[in-house]
Amino acid sequence: MRTLFFLAFCFLLALPASAAETNRESFEATYAMYTGGFDVVEIDGFFKRTASTYDMEMLAFTKGLLGSLAPWKGELQSKGKVTKKGGYTPAYHRFSSWWRSKEERTIFAYDASGKFKSMELIEEDGKKSTDPIDPELTAGTKDMLTALAVMLDHLKKTGSCSVSVPSFDGKRKFNMVFKDTGDAEIKPGRYSIFSGTARTCTIEIEPIAGLWHDKPRGWMTIQEQSKAGKKLPKLWIAKPAKDMPAIPVRFDVFTKYGNIVMHLTGVK
DSSP, X not given: OHHHHHHHHHHHOOOOTTGGGSSOSEEEEEEEEEETTEEEEEEEEEEEEOSXXXXXXXXXXXXXXXXXXXXXXEEEEEEEEEOTTSOEEEEEEXXXXXXXXXXXXXXXXXXXXXXXXXXXXXXXXXXXXXXXXXXXXXXXOBOHHHHHHHHHHXXXXXXXXXXXXEEEOSSEEEEEEEEEEEEEEEXXXXXXXXXEEEEEEEEEEEEEEEXXXXXXXXXXXXXXXXXXTTOOOEXXXXXXXXXXXXXXXXXXXXXXXXXXXXXXXXXX
């Protein structure tokens, strides 16, 4: 289920870097994940930004038959500062996952400069762990949501989403490598509320250090399958309304077992 959650939040919660240029300081967005033509996961995102701060939250959960067979829910939140130059400095990051009503929670804390300070892990049995993290694993990194925000800010400033951002997920250090693949059209359809031109960008995780397995697992398995088919996971980014910033409106993931597509289903 961690892989499922990674797919969900990679798609949804890229912080809209141009929010300050619109009349929306906060909004909600809803998405649906489809595989084999079935709607299997719902994703609800909440975004709020002021001149100096940002706050992002997401709730994702399985639904339908999958929800009955595999009742899972995940929540993700990142808070931080927006610098005078438009950069993003993380202050707090939380990841909570429920499997059959049992919760596991991970919390990152950062100092005033955005440097990683500590991690707290609360396991399903309530046991807390605050073991120190090797500084080499966290040096120069951001949480993954803030890393996505950096990409969109880069797209806004340069017209290209090609950028690499060092990130940390609690066990591993890696680069989130984004590559611009130009504009593409989303045709009108019953799955998405958006149609029109969107900027596309592939995502690749590049391991640096930490607890990586010798054989690919989870997201890395999907990534290797995608690379073998020469189709890396792809984000589609566009403005769903005139008064909104550019946000992800679609996400395509290619696997040997079938494709996974997530669509924007609502904004308010």
